[in-house]
Amino acid sequence: MVIWPNGKRIAVMMSFDVDAELMWLQRGDGNADHITNLSKGAYGPKEGIPRLVRILNKHNVKGTFYVPAWVAEQHTEEIRLLVQEGHEIAYHGYYHESEGGRPQKEMEEIMEKSEQVMQKLYGIKMVGHRSPDAAYNDYSIAMYYNRGYFYSSDARDYDKPYFQKINGKEIPFVEFPKESLYDDATYYFVTDSLPVRDNIKPPSFVLENLKADFDALANLGDRCISYIFHPQLSGRPGRAGAIDELLTYMLERGAWVAPAKEVAAYMIAQHGPFL
Numbered sequence: 001m002v003i004w005p006n007g008k009r010i011a012v013m014m015s016f017d018v019d020a021e022l023m024w025l026q027r028g029d030g031n032a033d034h035i036t037n038l039s040k041g042a043y044g045p046k047e048g049i050p051r052l053v054r055i056l057n058k059h060n061v062k063g064t065f066y067v068p069a070w071v072a073e074q075h076t077e078e079i080r081l082l083v084q085e086g087h088e089i090a091y092h093g094y095y096h097e098s099e100g101g102r103p104q105k106e107m108e109e110i111m112e113k114s115e116q117v118m119q120k121l122y123g124i125k126m127v128g129h130r131s132p133d134a135a136y137n138d139y140s141i142a143m144y145y146n147r148g149y150f151y152s153s154d155a156r157d158y159d160k161p162y163f164q165k166i167n168g169k170e171i172p173f174v175e176f177p178k179e180s181l182y183d184d185a186t187y188y189f190v191t192d193s194l195p196v197r198d199n200i201k202p203p204s205f206v207l208e209n210l211k212a213d214f215d216a217l218a219n220l221g222d223r224c225i226s227y228i229f230h231p232q233l234s235g236r237p238g239r240a241g242a243i244d245e246l247l248t249y250m251l252e253r254g255a256w257v258a259p260a261k262e263v264a265a266y267m268i269a270q271h272g273p274f275l
């Protein structure tokens with residue numbers, strides 16, 4: 001059981017998937033020619049990121065931004081802002097490619113290309129992984145680990161963080177499980193292009209849901225939350241206001257809000273030797 005530092009009750013990762021235009025391009029239903037849908041995606045870097053960064057800075061906390069390398073190439077200025085402000089950039093594909101069922105050789109090539117882009121543009125080495133299609137393969141954990149990553153946020157099997165295993169043995173590689181409850185697309189993703197989704201929720205509803213879940217998890221003591229916010233959805237002023245209020249609420253109630261790489265490094269240091 002992990003004990004969080006300084007008497008904190010729960011680890012919270014303010015994580016954002018910066019899918020930008022790829023949220024639309026990868027839907028594969030004619031969105032490539034849909035200029036205004038692509039511009040909905042561009043809202044994420046253009047308006048969402050600066051607004052969300054202002055909120056994170058106001059609370060003096062750092063976020064984790066899962067950025068496809070293609071997005072980092074298209075929106076260099078906004079991603080550079082994240083790096084300059086000390087937020088974490090983590091792996092989220094090159095072109096937001098699906099991972100499930102993809103051969104290892106192809107995955108290695110995609111990861112290599114993405115890592116090179118981030119290194120070249122921003123001088124950073126990514127240490128965290130989130131799969132664009134919420135899926136990975138039998139070989140994946142060992143591959144991430146061997147490429148120098150030490151956490152991922154993909155699985156949904158627990159509500160506490162845990163160490164991944166290779167051949168039945170724990171390795172210094174942390175899994176931060178996620179959940180649709182923490183995904184703003186569950187509440188906010190709306191489109192009139194196929195497949196249509198039009199069930200929009202007010203920020204107050206989302207805030208109420210997230211506060212209730214936070215309280216219950218914080219009471220358990222060794223839990224974490226790894227959010228899945230998208231700047232193009234949660235970066236809207238009213239919704240960003242809900243994130244602002246959520247941060248106030250959590251920080252007043254013993255949350256350790258930190259980038260995923262810090263939480264993972266802490267857990268690995270606490271664990272002792274891996275046999």
Ligand SMILES: [Zn+2]
Binds near residue numbers: 017018092096132
């Ligand atoms: Zn994504």
